[in-house]
Amino acid sequence: MTMFVRFEMERFQSIYENEVDFNLSDSGNHPMSIKDLLDESEIEKFLSMEIHYGYTQGDPRLLEVIKDWYPKTNESNILLTNGSAEANFVMAWALIKPGDEVVLALPNYMQIPGLAKNFGAEIKTINLREELDWHLDLDELKNLVTPKTKLISICNPNNPTGSVMTDDEMSAIADIARSNDAYVHSDEVYRGSELEGNETKSFIEFYEKAIVSCGLSKSFAHPGLRIGWLVANEELIEEIWAHKDYSSICASVLSQEIAIKIMAKSSRGKVLSRSSKMLKENLQLFQSWLDNHAGLFTFVPPRAGGMAFVGYKMDINSMELAHKLRTEQSVLIVPGDCYGMDGYLRFGIGSEATYLSAGLDRVSEGIKSL
Numbered sequence: 001m002t003m004f005v006r007f008e009m010e011r012f013q014s015i016y017e018n019e020v021d022f023n024l025s026d027s028g029n030h031p032m033s034i035k036d037l038l039d040e041s042e043i044e045k046f047l048s049m050e051i052h053y054g055y056t057q058g059d060p061r062l063l064e065v066i067k068d069w070y071p072k073t074n075e076s077n078i079l080l081t082n083g084s085a086e087a088n089f090v091m092a093w094a095l096i097k098p099g100d101e102v103v104l105a106l107p108n109y110m111q112i113p114g115l116a117k118n119f120g121a122e123i124k125t126i127n128l129r130e131e132l133d134w135h136l137d138l139d140e141l142k143n144l145v146t147p148k149t150k151l152i153s154i155c156n157p158n159n160p161t162g163s164v165m166t167d168d169e170m171s172a173i174a175d176i177a178r179s180n181d182a183y184v185h186s187d188e189v190y191r192g193s194e195l196e197g198n199e200t201k202s203f204i205e206f207y208e209k210a211i212v213s214c215g216l217s218k219s220f221a222h223p224g225l226r227i228g229w230l231v232a233n234e235e236l237i238e239e240i241w242a243h244k245d246y247s248s249i250c251a252s253v254l255s256q257e258i259a260i261k262i263m264a265k266s267s268r269g270k271v272l273s274r275s276s277k278m279l280k281e282n283l284q285l286f287q288s289w290l291d292n293h294a295g296l297f298t299f300v301p302p303r304a305g306g307m308a309f310v311g312y313k314m315d316i317n318s319m320e321l322a323h324k325l326r327t328e329q330s331v332l333i334v335p336g337d338c339y340g341m342d343g344y345l346r347f348g349i350g351s352e353a354t355y356l357s358a359g360l361d362r363v364s365e366g367i368k369s370l
């Protein structure tokens, strides 16, 4: 039997995140409550809802407000899933067959690398470069992709670096894919949380064979709803939907009802600007914390997403450092080892400012002895 590749980062976070005083491992925005989102009459309606199965493709009212966020798409281009994690999973399951060549831009959330290995892909990797502010060298990508390549997978805005591709970069990647007839999978769960508010375009605007995954967990600040989706051409959606019939049937009707409210044009912008505002303020706080530790860290500030990816100059392995901070200071951060990048740490900066500040004080305390 071939070895099953485990999803180390997800397990690391989920084991410890509820045990610590300060969880700085999250990459999303501090969640909102139902009261923040729904008024009394909406809550009342909610209380009398009957809990049926939902539509398997997604509630048509929800598909409608989701497709509105993507130019030139209609409902048949959307498939609703349980979180973007399921979106990524069913996409990979439907498309990656043993022996298929898959090109992965690293680092990323690391779900697709694990799935690609488990589905028997031949993997080629290309690294985002710190000296390019965590962008790809597109000449390198051009040399890597061949007519054998079935799928190129990117994460944009990127987890963990928070870098954001320009339109020209996406267009160039689409050209490379098109000339080799490869699919492009773009994980866009951080789209909409750009710190300067200038929303990144979706890859779906650039390429007819793009498959976009997204969801409400990060920019939209509702991870507990477990709402995600895929956007792709109709034929691909049909194929992936056939796989989803085997995985989860449909998403929760309660979550979908709330999601309709979040994605409606009247509230979508408000939820997103709450995220961008919070992240911008928190980034300043984080930057001054770094400034107080001059010489210890290297940092390219994120342009989107609730995370800050820093290199450190301390003589300790990143996993060891994360466990030291967890056990001695009860604060959780993600070690670079989870991305195969020892010497780096990912700090979540999407929590409330007082919480972030207190968590960072604990980190300061913990690294004193180093």
Ligand SMILES: Cc1ncc(COP(=O)(O)O)c(C=O)c1O
Pocket (backbone or CB within 6 Å): 027, 082, 083, 084, 085, 086, 088, 108, 109, 155, 159, 187, 189, 214, 215, 216, 217, 218, 223, 227, 228
């Ligand atoms: C890039 C990326 N994609 C997908 C996910 C999964 O998110 P969810 O299933 O909560 O939507 C995460 C979670 O951290 C992520 O960072």
